[in-house]
Amino acid sequence: MSAATPRLNRGGAAAPPVRVIHLGIGHFFRAHQAWYTAHAADAEQWGIAAFTGRSAAVAEALAEQDGLYTLVERDADGDRLEVVSSIAEARSGSDLARLVELAADPRVAVITLTVTESGYRLRPDGTPDPDDVALAADLVELRRADAAARAPQTAIGRLLLALDARRRADAGPIAVVSCDNIPGNGAFLRTGTEALADRVDAALAAWIRGQASFVSTSVDRITPHVTVDPAELEAAGWADLAPVVTEPFADWVLEGDFPAGRPTWEHAGARVVDDIEPWEHRKLWLLNGAHSLLTFAGLVRGLETVADATADASCRALVEDFWSEAVAVLPAGVEHEEYRARLLERFANPRIEHRLAQIAAESTVKVQFRFAAVAERTLLAGRVPTASARAVAAWIDWVLARAGRPEAPDARGDEVARAAASVDPVAALVALVSDRLAASVSFLDLVRAAGANASATDLEPAQSAPLA
Numbered sequence: 180m181s182a183a184t185p186r187l188n189r190g191g192a193a194a195p196p197v198r199v200i201h202l203g204i205g206h207f208f209r210a211h212q213a214w215y216t217a218h219a220a221d222a223e224q225w226g227i228a229a230f231t232g233r234s235a236a237v238a239e240a241l242a243e244q245d246g247l248y249t250l251v252e253r254d255a256d257g258d259r260l261e262v263v264s265s266i267a268e269a270r271s272g273s274d275l276a277r278l279v280e281l282a283a284d285p286r287v288a289v290i291t292l293t294v295t296e297s298g299y300r301l302r303p304d305g306t307p308d309p310d311d312v313a314l315a316a317d318l319v320e321l322r323r324a325d326a327a328a329r330a331p332q333t334a335i336g337r338l339l340l341a342l343d344a345r346r347r348a349d350a351g352p353i354a355v356v357s358c359d360n361i362p363g364n365g366a367f368l369r370t371g372t373e374a375l376a377d378r379v380d381a382a383l384a385a386w387i388r389g390q391a392s393f394v395s396t397s398v399d400r401i402t403p404h405v406t407v408d409p410a411e412l413e414a415a416g417w418a419d420l421a422p423v424v425t426e427p428f429a430d431w432v433l434e435g436d437f438p439a440g441r442p443t444w445e446h447a448g449a450r451v452v453d454d455i456e457p458w459e460h461r462k463l464w465l466l467n468g469a470h471s472l473l474t475f476a477g478l479v480r481g482l483e484t485v486a487d488a489t490a491d492a493s494c495r496a497l498v499e500d501f502w503s504e505a506v507a508v509l510p511a512g513v514e515h516e517e518y519r520a521r522l523l524e525r526f527a528n529p530r531i532e533h534r535l536a537q538i539a540a541e542s543t544v545k546v547q548f549r550f551a552a553v554a555e556r557t558l559l560a561g562r563v564p565t566a567s568a569r570a571v572a573a574w575i576d577w578v579l580a581r582a583g584r585p586e587a588p589d590a591r592g593d594e595v596a597r598a599a600a601s602v603d604p605v606a607a608l609v610a611l612v613s614d615r616l617a618a619s620v621s622f623l624d625l626v627r628a629a630g631a632n633a634s635a636t637d638l639e640p641a642q643s644a645p646l647a
């Protein structure tokens with residue numbers, strides 16, 4: 180950066196007033212919810228106080244530039260740069276005093292979250308795992324008599340701290356909006372939050388049941404974790420410590436109530452619907468399911484990006500077959516042909532370097548929500564789930580090939596390692612994602628026929644060599 184290039188700043192102008200709290204300042208939040216909020220018709224009334232989930236680094240970078248950052252919309256034939264101005268404050272997640280202060284402010288109307296699927300630390304049905312040590316430690320924190328001394332570490336622990344502050348301040352109802360790729364994310368988060376609140380304080384649990392609205396969302400914008408060349412920004416006239424690259428496409432579908440109001444996100448194209456399930460299934464199965472399948476099949480073939488795997492005929496055939504099986508269990512009336520065609524274009528964008536290794540993280544929960552969900556419904560419909568069995572086989576082949584290599588984090592990694600080392604790894608791994616499928620001998624046969632029939636101990640080291 181040249182000494183003369185100014186860092187982004189508001190030039191003394193005020194940021195919009197904080198009316199939204201966000202937990203988890205990742206790439207996606209900055210490409211999606213913060214962008215929608217900046218494009219609301221009433222954007223000047225809706226500032227976001229964004230808190231990190233773990234490291235404070237991005238909050239420190241944003242704080243140095245008044246919360247502003249560059250969103251680079253990367254199309255196949257060029258970049259479009261935009262400075263997004265909706266983050267009024269960026270804070271470390273450990274700044275609990277500010278979180279509590281804001282949650283107790285009646286002007287704050289919405290709490291959004293992007294903390295990844297595993298960041299909720301909940302089981303797939305939303306219930307907390309009684310053996311989760313981090314949640315157990317947060318329950319101890321949240322029960323401390325001295326409210327000011329409570330210091331929960333998990334995302335849901337901090338959400339409970341915020342909701343309790345609001346209750347104690349009698350600041351009125353609030354909407355809680357999960358924006359992670361989890362089916363029924365609103366009900367999922369409500370189940371976990373209420374169950375944990377029951378174990379903290381009956382008054383808090385009752386308040387949450389009466390005053391907190393849990394909104395479900397389907398969120399869509401491919402946002403890879405890539406860096407931006409500082410020279411590109413310098414050429415535009417500014418320097419930025421926290422730019423984000425995303426695709427031009429964006430979609431947001433929401434179902435639920437906002438009892439204290441919300442930005443007019445529909446001004447930027449968001450849709451509020453009565454029943455989100457069809458939209459959510461279409462997006463999670465077709466887009467995220469295909470991303471996961473391209474990842475497992477692509478990595479074992481030595482491929483590195485979504486665009487590379489999409490261009491590979493064998494990976495593409497797996498995806499097309501999985502799509503055909505998945506659309507057969509989508510509710511009637513959900514458009515899918517144009518959606519599939521558009522997905523292929525989005526995946527093939529050669530300038531979006533979406534690394535398969537990024538999507539490989541937390542694979543177990545994704546296989547459960549994406550492949551196993553389609554296989555179970557196909558069986559229930561009386562059909563043979565050949566394509567979703569192939570998808571599960573691709574996951575198992577990838578798991579077995581990378582045995583002992585911990586590159587892709589997985590909250591269930593220990594269970595996966597035990598299953599992979601068992602005498603029947605196919606049955607044991609399928610049991611991790613679906614009891615129903617594990618009990619189906621014909622499904623296990625389909626998975627084995629698709630290629631997932633190695634035992635972890637049979638693998639030669641060379642088989643794991645091409646993996647990212």
Ligand SMILES: NC(=O)c1ccc[n+]([C@@H]2O[C@H](COP(=O)([O-])OP(=O)(O)OC[C@H]3O[C@@H](n4cnc5c(N)ncnc54)[C@H](O)[C@@H]3O)[C@@H](O)[C@H]2O)c1
Binds near residue numbers: 399401
């Ligand atoms: N990147 C995308 O294309 C995309 C698109 C749609 C939805 N999403 C959803 O957004 C999520 C985040 O994606 P991203 O690209 O922003 O990732 P990221 O790595 O840039 O950010 C993840 C955020 O989650 C927080 N986090 C992670 N683990 C946590 C934990 N255990 N407890 C609390 N906070 C935790 C991190 O601190 C960070 O703020 C995804 O997991 C997915 O559910 C992402």
Ligand SMILES: O=P(O)(O)OC[C@@H](O)[C@@H](O)[C@H](O)[C@H](O)CO
Binds near residue numbers: 398400467471537545
């Ligand atoms: O970590 P995941 O698998 O939930 O998400 C990885 C990508 O599939 C995802 O980030 C997509 O790019 C996104 O869901 C597009 O809207």
